[in-house]
Amino acid sequence: xxxxxxxxxxxxxxxxxxxxxxxxxxxxxxxxxxxxxxxxxxxxxxxxxxxxxxxxxxxxxxxxxxxxxxxxxxxxxxxxxxxxxxxxxxxxxxxxxxxxxxxxxxxxxxxxxxxxxxxxxxxxxxxxxxxxxxxxxxxxxxxxxxxxxxxxxxxxxxxxxxxxxxxxxxxxxxxxxxxxx
Numbered sequence: 695x696x697x698x699x700x701x702x703x704x705x706x707x708x709x710x711x712x713x714x715x716x717x718x719x720x721x722x723x724x725x726x727x728x729x730x731x732x733x734x735x736x737x738x739x740x741x742x743x744x745x746x747x748x749x750x751x752x753x754x755x756x757x758x759x760x761x762x763x764x765x766x767x768x769x770x771x772x773x774x775x776x777x778x779x780x781x782x783x784x785x786x787x788x789x790x791x792x793x794x795x796x797x798x799x800x801x802x803x804x805x806x807x808x809x810x811x812x813x814x815x816x817x818x819x820x821x822x823x824x825x826x827x828x829x830x831x832x833x834x835x836x837x838x839x840x841x842x843x844x845x846x847x848x849x850x851x852x853x854x855x856x857x858x859x860x861x862x863x864x865x866x867x868x869x870x871x872x873x874x875x
Contacts, residue, residue: 724834724838725766725768725822725824725832725834725839728764728766728824728832729753729754729755729764729765729766729824730755731755732753732754732755732765732766733753733754733755733757734751734752734753735752735753735754735757735759735765735870735871735872736751736752736868736869736870736871736872736873737749737750737751737752737869737870738750738865738866738868738869738870739866739869740863740866745773746772746773747771747772747773747775748769748770748771748772749769749770749772750767750768750769750770750856750866750870751767751768751770751870752765752766752767752768752856752857752870752871753765753766753767753768754766759871759872761825761853761857762827763827764824764825764826764827765824765825766822766823766824766825767822767823767825767853767856767870768820768821768822769820769821769822770818770819770820771815771816771817771818771819771820771821772817772818773816773817774814774815774816774817775814775815776814777808777809777811777812777813777814777815778809778812780808780812780815780821781805781806781808781809781811781812782805784805784808784852784855785801785804785805785808787855787862788801788804788851788852788854788855789801790862791851791854791855791858791860791861792851792854796847796851804843804845804848804851804852807841807843807848808852810840810841811833811840811841811843812833812840813835813840819835819836820835820836821833821834821835822834822835823852823853825849825853826849827846828846829844829846829849830842830843830844830845830846830848830849831843831848831849831852831853856870857870857871
């Protein structure tokens with residue numbers, strides 16, 4: 695049997711393997727590697743009926759903050775919440791903000807993608823979302839990347855939960871954007 699792409703020696707195989715590894719895109723294991731010059735734009739707390747849910751920090755390499763440039767939103771949770779619950783609440787907020795703009799099928803796809811991306815969290819756990827303009831977003835837990843969603847509309851809708859003027863918690867939004875009174 696003949697093969698047009700056979701390796702005749704281990705050296706050729708290793709060289710080809712090294713070349714393939716060097717050509718592969720580098721996967722950042724920590725979100726800071728994607729935004730190494732990021733500085734905190736602002737920070738705040740989300741509370742519900744007096745219970746602290748999470749602390750949030752908005753990070754950007756661009757000062758003043760420009761939502762059309764890459765940025766990170768870091769959430770540090772203060773209680774146990776399942777990843778599925780985080781995804782469901784996120785979809786509910788996207789529906790509230792955008793009404794009927796997105797189809798039920800698309801929202802279901804996004805919810806499933808988020809359910810895969812978001813692990814269950816406990817007090818002290820962090821989740822970080824990186825906004826990548828015109829491409830989508832990446833998500834990290836405290837240890838590594840959990841997902842990449844290559845859908846610019848999803849990324850814009852997701853981060854609107856915190857940054858849109860119609861955000862449910864306008865005080866948190868103002869603190870994140872550094873415009874709190």
